[in-house]
Structure formats: structure tokens, C-alpha cells
Amino acid sequence: MSQDKPVSVSHPTIRRLPAYLNILRKAQDENKTHISSTFIADKLGYEPIQVRKDLAGLGITGQAGVGFDAAELIDAILGFLGWDNATDAYLIGAGNLGSALAGYKGFKDYNLNILACFDSDLRKVGTEIHGKKVFGMERLAELIERTGVNIAILTLPDKAAQEITDKIVEAGIRAIWNFTTVKLDVPDGVIVERVDLAASLALLSRRTAEAMKNDK
Amino acid sequence: MSQDKPVSVSHPTIRRLPAYLNILRKAQDENKTHISSTFIADKLGYEPIQVRKDLAGLGITGQAGVGFDAAELIDAILGFLGWDNATDAYLIGAGNLGSALAGYKGFKDYNLNILACFDSDLRKVGTEIHGKKVFGMERLAELIERTGVNIAILTLPDKAAQEITDKIVEAGIRAIWNFTTVKLDVPDGVIVERVDLAASLALLSRRTAEAMKNDK
DNA sequence: TAGATTGTTAATCGATTAACAATC
DNA sequence: TAGATTGTTAATCGATTAACAATC
Numbered sequence: 001m002s003q004d005k006p007v008s009v010s011h012p013t014i015r016r017l018p019a020y021l022n023i024l025r026k027a028q029d030e031n032k033t034h035i036s037s038t039f040i041a042d043k044l045g046y047e048p049i050q051v052r053k054d055l056a057g058l059g060i061t062g063q064a065g066v067g068f069d070a071a072e073l074i075d076a077i078l079g080f081l082g083w084d085n086a087t088d089a090y091l092i093g094a095g096n097l098g099s100a101l102a103g104y105k106g107f108k109d110y111n112l113n114i115l116a117c118f119d120s121d122l123r124k125v126g127t128e129i130h131g132k133k134v135f136g137m138e139r140l141a142e143l144i145e146r147t148g149v150n151i152a153i154l155t156l157p158d159k160a161a162q163e164i165t166d167k168i169v170e171a172g173i174r175a176i177w178n179f180t181t182v183k184l185d186v187p188d189g190v191i192v193e194r195v196d197l198a199a200s201l202a203l204l205s206r207r208t209a210e211a212m213k214n215d216k
Numbered sequence: 217m218s219q220d221k222p223v224s225v226s227h228p229t230i231r232r233l234p235a236y237l238n239i240l241r242k243a244q245d246e247n248k249t250h251i252s253s254t255f256i257a258d259k260l261g262y263e264p265i266q267v268r269k270d271l272a273g274l275g276i277t278g279q280a281g282v283g284f285d286a287a288e289l290i291d292a293i294l295g296f297l298g299w300d301n302a303t304d305a306y307l308i309g310a311g312n313l314g315s316a317l318a319g320y321k322g323f324k325d326y327n328l329n330i331l332a333c334f335d336s337d338l339r340k341v342g343t344e345i346h347g348k349k350v351f352g353m354e355r356l357a358e359l360i361e362r363t364g365v366n367i368a369i370l371t372l373p374d375k376a377a378q379e380i381t382d383k384i385v386e387a388g389i390r391a392i393w394n395f396t397t398v399k400l401d402v403p404d405g406v407i408v409e410r411v412d413l414a415a416s417l418a419l420l421s422r423r424t425a426e427a428m429k430n431d432k
Numbered sequence: 433t434a435g436a437t438t439g440t441t442a443a444t445c446g447a448t449t450a451a452c453a454a455t456c
Numbered sequence: 457t458a459g460a461t462t463g464t465t466a467a468t469c470g471a472t473t474a475a476c477a478a479t480c
Binding site: 226228229263265266269279280281282 | 446447448449450454455456
Binding site: 009011014015016017018019022043044045080081082083087095096097099100101103104106109110112130150151174175177181183189190191193194195196197198199200201202203204205206207208209211212214215 | 297322413
């Protein structure tokens, strides 16, 4: 693509794309070839116009009166997110949460492949967790450099987070999916995306408290 | 409080509160009694004005030239989120992710207490996971009714999500922390807060793809 | 043709940021 | 008093929604 227009798609839009993808795939399984924005919006409780705006951002056009070609749309979303090729990642910290993610089957829908795990607990090193080898932390740099993996999933204790981050960034990691509470300090160009469970719980708690107050 | 003003605090603000709470607690551990919006903003990479706006929403006032009273602010956030009293929850679906959450120590910071787990796997029923009893699904309604627990953490397979939701809502559950991919259909007044890992991964992937393209 | 749906342009809404006087 | 910081009011920014002509 020598002539990419400067696509700038908002974060809220990007966050909604996986949900669209799920619906499209399900519809395709039911042999639907075309999907309208109304259909997608209905399933998700959004407005059709929002779906169309989102899709427009990907450079996709639909057909008036008909909707969007499901296959084409799926490809566009996968391509846009870089999910059209398998991406390898290392998982760092094979505790409760890390093990759960190592065993999570759903990542294959997004072409994310956890290559191996790392842990500082020597009793885990050398074992396998959900079929993924566990290496000791001392091998992190070496393996990142050798395999060229550039995504790390951080599921280790907060207190180790920054130190290990420095190490893996140094070794060549370009993107970190951060499940710790720590605001990681990284050089420009390294991407950090944090999963903020506490934020989600805060919203649940507050909304619940309000709902309970209302019906007293 | 007979005279509550109609506090309406935005969702983005609510989502930021736990991070403020963490910082305040850490500062208090270091014997700081007063914290400025600048201090908090610095730690999180926000603007001080945003912190002040957020806190203003809670009805908290600081002291010009000094900052906010840490203890008072912590109490205000805890109270606002309903985290000042322990809240019991049931965890439904003791698979990989469910087990990880059942063992997550961090919830005590938010006064969330997982009372017990439920699972349809009879081999798990009767055992304990991280010290929490596992009950069979057939006991869900009975126990929800008897104990009056009103929060459920849903970590079961997508295909069971709606059916179980109907059941637990019927039994009295008022709020669901939804870790499935399903958009749950619930009656008015029942709160659903979904943790959307795929959305987070989408953002990570897209930002990474862009960053890699830039440095070619 | 009639009905469904798109995509564009403009309006609205809500959140973030800026400016600055008031306060400690 | 000087420096730091708050809280208010207004400006800006960005995302969602509305309206509607064009298209299949």
C-alpha cells in the first residue's frame, strides 16, 4: 500500500472492533453474507450510525440498501488490528492470573499466541503450564533477543513490574500488555496497554451503590 | 445525609478513582498527611486540573497552597465507591480465570470479598479453590436467596452466560461483573459491568502495528 | 417502485484543558 | 510577603448523534 491515507481512528472505535468481529463471524457461521449496521448495533445496544462511523474509519464502504459484505469486513478489521497474522508473545509471571491467561483459548480468535512463560519461582521453571514452557527470569533477555518476540504480557507482582519492564524493553520488547497496577515508565515508541480491573470494579460498585439507593 | 446534592460523576472520573486511592494510600504510608493534585497527576501522567475536577465531583475540597487531606480524601473515595464496607460476591465459573480471581489478594484493597465459588464440574464441587468453597450450580439460587449476596462475578463459558444470568437475577443478584464476551440481557436496575479484554488487546495491537510501521 | 440502508454534513453533547483570581 | 495550590468560569477538543439525500 504505497498510498495509505492518514487513517486516524479513535480509541473508542478501536475498542469496539472486536465486538463487531465476533458478531460478523457468528453471522457468517449462519451463512449470512451481508450485515447491516442496524444488525450489529442491535446485538450490542449501540446506534447504527455509530457502527457506520466506526466502519467508515477503516476505509470500508457498504452497499446502500444491503449492508456490508461480511467477509470483506472481517478481513478489514483483522488487517486494521494486525490480527491477520499470528503474533507471538511472552507471558511474564506465571501466577494465578498469568496461568489463566496462558490457558485461555480465546486468544486464537485474535491470532495472539503465547509462546512461553517466564517466572521467578524455581519450582515452576522447567515445567509446563497449559502446554507452555516456563523459563526462569534470567533467560528473558536472551530469548527475547533470539526469537524477536516483541509483545510481553505482564502478570507479575507490582513490585517487580518496573524492573522487569526495563529489562525486556532493553532486550527489544516493543509492546506490553500490563496487568499490574503500576504505571510503567517506558521509552518513547514502546506501547503499554494496561488492563485496569480496579477501574472496572469501581464502576460496578458505584453504579450498584446508586441503584440500591434508588430503590432504597 | 438527608440533603445529598445530586452528585453526578462521569464514568471516566469514576474509573480514575482507584488509581488515586492507591497513590493516596502509598503516600500515607510514607507519613504524608496532605497531597496536592500536582503530586497525584505526576504519578499518573495526568494534568493536575483533571485530578482537581475529579475530586471536586466527590464534594471534597482541598486547601489552597497545601493540597488535600489524605485521610479525608481516602475516606471520601471509599465512601463514594461503596468500598467503605465489605461487599460479598459469588464467583460463578471456577475455570482458569475464575480460579485466578478467587485467589487474587488485591480485592481486599477494595473491600470485595469472594464468599464462595460455583461450578458445574462435579469434580470441583465440594473442593476448595484458594480457600473458597466450590458449590454446584444447582445450589446457586438457594444460596443467593439465603445469604442475600447481590454481586456475582461471571467467569464461565460464553454459552452458559445468559442462562445463568437469568437464574441469578431471578434469585436476587443485583450486579454482575461480567468476564464473558456476551452482552447480557438483564432487567432494568440490574447492573452489568463487562471486563473487555479483547478491547484492550485491540488497542494494544493497533498501537503496536502503527508504531512498528513508523519505524518501518 | 417501495423499503432498507448507506455515507455525508451539521448539531449536540460531554469531557478535558486553559486561564486566573482567591486562598493558605 | 512569596510560593504553592485550589476552585471557578470559559474555551477547546473530540466523540456521539441527528438529519437526510443518494443508492441499491
